[in-house]
Amino acid sequence: MRKRIVAGNWKMNKTHREGVEMLAQFFKMLDFEISLLEDTGKQLPEIIVFPPFLLVADAAMLAQGWDVKVGAQNCSSEKEGAFTGEISANMLKAAKAGYVILGHSERRNYFHETNQIVAKKIDRAFESRLQVICCVGESLQQREVSKEFPTITHQLEECLFHLTKEQMKNVVIAYEPVWAIGTGKNATPEQAQEMHNYIRSVISGKFDKETSENISILYGGSCNPQNAKLIFSQPDVDGGLIGGASLNPKDFMEVIKAIL
């Protein structure tokens, strides 16, 4: 059985104090949900929160004992040295991060990250024993000219195809159509299923069936309490990478419950 995951990407939101308060509220709700789940046979998915860098260490400390993982939204493509303003994978590991998001479309679009840079960052993350959520997704323009499948293939090839099957066990893929991120316009469950299934076939072609069956593929793009259940009900959708809705603990909890 592959892992079901619901992850919250806070982006550049919440001061340290606001973030700690939000986590405290979330853990209180989680405690209640766990008590309701007892004896139902249902299991929570893996929950990961991705706060801003400044909160990673404290969030990881607070999350101890809650079975909630903490990750970072980015890391440097370099190991260490004179790279002013950068945060290395090793620093994140030392801060007790378990995951890092790489290749997010906001990083690709606003900070000019290419597939080659993403691939380098993935290598740094693995050297520091971090797990990776690798984001792929097509723009509206690419979808309008029916280029969504070649676009995703190209991203997968250049970001992931240099890895070994063993390394692929520590990769989660997030399919995030750029036109759906932060726009309130989500992919339909059918569009998500079609692309997730396609991604699995590309992974199977390069690696093997086992790798493709075991890899978790998350949907991201305006996923919220209203649409999450239908999207998560698709056979190749293993959970979600949630932006806006993860900033409200109640909404984030509703999205998590939608996968139960």
Ligand code: PEP
């Ligand atoms: C994201 O940034 O990964 C994301 C999916 O954002 P939103 O849910 O706000 O569209």
